[in-house]
Ligand SMILES: [Zn+2]
């Protein structure tokens with residue numbers, strides 16, 4: 001069965017609200033693209049079939065575009081629901097009107113994928129009678145369905161057979177049909193079918209749940225599922241389907257329950273879209289940073305420090321170049337770097353709120369002295385592991401424990417507040433490459449992308465509210481320059497505004513949201529509005545970049561914070577001699593450098609540009625007769641600041657070139673008798689032969705190309 005979340009009596013479409021909002025910068029509803037089902041009636045949900053479906057409304061207007069497979073409703077509270085063309089439109093809290101959902105949109109894709117799960121379950125039950133179905137949701141990359149197949153798992157051959165059967169079902173162009181059904185009728189129907197898991201699920205649903213079933217297939221061949229939708233109008237919308245994997249799981253995810261078989265698949269609105277996705281998957285696999293990190297000797301992991309990378313010399317060179325580059329920009333953009341401690345009293349983390357809200361992700365530092373008093377130590381232990389810490393426990397921890405910093409902000413607040421501050425010092429932009437530690441659960445760590453120790457290109461700007469806009473504008477310029485240098489040209493900005501639960505008065509929120517928005521608009525930056533998605537302490541911008549193979553990553557952010565300066569009692573003296581609370585801006589461009597390293601390594605597929613490469617040029621000798629000259633040339637280049645390396649092994653030149661290509665040095669320099677004679681190098685860049693170039697010119701060329709990129713403006 002494919003309930004995608006537990007429907008509630010109040011809103012049978014509740015789970016669809018979680019569908020990612022993509023159309024974020026929503027224009028005001030326009031008469032033309034909103035088609036209303038008529039005046040809105042207050043009251044109950046549409047349990048009767050006299051209400052119109054989206055299909056009926058669209059048909060009444062003329063022909064339905066076959067690319068429209070569902071519609072999107074918006075509630076008066078701003079949440080959204082996707083409803084298929086077969087479902088009578090609900091009223092009450094839903095705003096009148098709807099938007100068409102086309103099959104080539106993210107929302108459409110989710111409908112396609114879930115519908116494909118139905119078709120897969122149909123195929124499985126036709127091929128493997130006696131198999132029972134359970135849940136079949138859409139996922140980020142496709143869909144799955146869990147089955148109880150008596151006597152075992154599904155083989156590769158089974159998957160191929162299921163896929164073939166699915167294509168037959170798709171080709172039958174059978175419409176999906178929806179009907180509502182009384183609870184007892186549904187239970188009787190699925191009991192008769194032997195679908196014990198569905199029956200078990202149905203009996204747990206609240207008494208006022210609307211029961212709907214969906215069918216597809218010709219009479220006699222019909223397949224039925226208990227599901228609240230949405231689904232595509234007809235099976236032939238499912239133009240490209242593929243099964244990808246099978247794995248074991250348990251009913252309702254509990255290992256005490258019967259074991260199930262989960263079949264994964266994916267689906268797209270066209271074969272072309274499927275082929276593009278498959279290509280992207282393949283490219284992503286070839287670029288996997290964990291694989292490249294090993295091959296290129298950049299970093300390693302070891303069980304002595306789980307999920308904590310060791311950067312090898314080559315990786316450390318790249319990492320440090322990244323840091324130096326950002327440092328270089330800080331000078332121009334008016335940041336001052338500070339260095340702050342690693343371990344702080346828990347008192348500070350109580351002030352910042354981390355002790356109450358973030359302790360489960362923090363490391364605590366103990367010294368032998370802390371454990372001398374066994375009774376107190378036990379109380380401290382209990383307070384650390386407590387689910388909801390009492391005020392008393394927080395006070396106990398604050399007085400007796402030290403925490404390893406998971407973020408720089410509290411330390412920076414502490415430093416801002418350590419002496420009196422004047423308005424003349426603002427804005428104060430303090431940057432910190434301090435190492436951070438966060439305890440991430442074993443299941444979520446992933447290569448460099450999610451680790452337990454990392455540093456950020458982190459900085460905090462303490463400023464007066466009136467200075468926010470200029471600071472945000474300057475940050476956006478800095479960010480453009482950095483992303484440009486790393487070759488990320490496709491940047492999307494998201495503006496996240498006030499959530500329902502928040503601190504700070506509305507006048508502060510108004511000012512902060514306006515500052516963020518004005519900074520974007522006045523510089524003609526387009527952005528998506530994410531209403532209600534800001535942090536509880538302030539609104540923010542998020543920066544998402546697209547990499548070389550089209551994947552999107554969130555890297556940078558700038559967040560306005562009214563809360564932390566308040567918690568730390570931070571003040572500055574204004575022009576009139578009055579105490580004022582500064583606003584704090586948290587900002588990072590690359591974010592976690594470890595994670596950025598992973599994203600960037602995959603973006604360039606291991607081929608770092610000359611300004612970042614661990615070695616810019618590799619000298620390859622033709623025979624040992626020129627070893628002397630090669631050593632001299634290497635020493636010369638290094639003396640000019642070039643990162644150079646030489647392969648003096650007895651290998652043949654062809655083998656040396658192959659190895660060097662594998663290490664992705666930007667330049668190769670072949671050294672033979674002629675080069676030795678003329679004090680030159682036969683330079684190559686990729687497949688391009690640049691000919692013999694004098695040592696001095698090679699050094700000058702690499703020094704120029706190796707400099708930090710500067711924005712041209
Ligand atoms: Zn369904």
Ligand SMILES: [Zn+2]
Pocket residue numbers: 407408409460586587
């Ligand atoms: Zn911060």
